[in-house]
Amino acid sequence: MREGRSVAEGPGDDVVQHPIDGLLDLHQFRPEDARDVVGDYLDACRDAGVLDVRIVHGKGKGVLRRIVHSLLDQRADVEWFRLQAGGGGWGATIVRLTGGPATATARRETR
Numbered sequence: 001m002r003e004g005r006s007v008a009e010g011p012g013d014d015v016v017q018h019p020i021d022g023l024l025d026l027h028q029f030r031p032e033d034a035r036d037v038v039g040d041y042l043d044a045c046r047d048a049g050v051l052d053v054r055i056v057h058g059k060g061k062g063v064l065r066r067i068v069h070s071l072l073d074q075r076a077d078v079e080w081f082r083l084q085a086g087g088g089g090w091g092a093t094i095v096r097l098t099g100g101p102a103t104a105t106a107r108r109e110t111r
Helices: 031-048 063-074
Strands: 006-009 016-019 023-025 052-056 078-083 092-097
Touching (some): 023 031, 063 078, 063 092
Antiparallel strands (some): 052 092, 078 092
16 A cells, blocks of 8 residues: 555644555544545545555444445445454444446445
């Protein structure tokens, strides 16, 4: 995965720089900001050629997970997504972005 670019998002007027490396941890964001943060991050990943992305939303009550999965369901450039397998994996979602132009027939593997 390539690094070097970053996406700036954060609560209120705070700006948080994230390397575009395929790992986004949402713990530092408010749930109401998560949609924009994830959308911007996935756009930046795609632009950088990073097609495999891990989004850490935590386990908790599942609020962030539902927000993330709802957004992923609506994006045509998501080939598939699933909860991370393995011990405690349901605190993160693995996303595969399409390598070519975005299409409306993206496949989802939600669990």
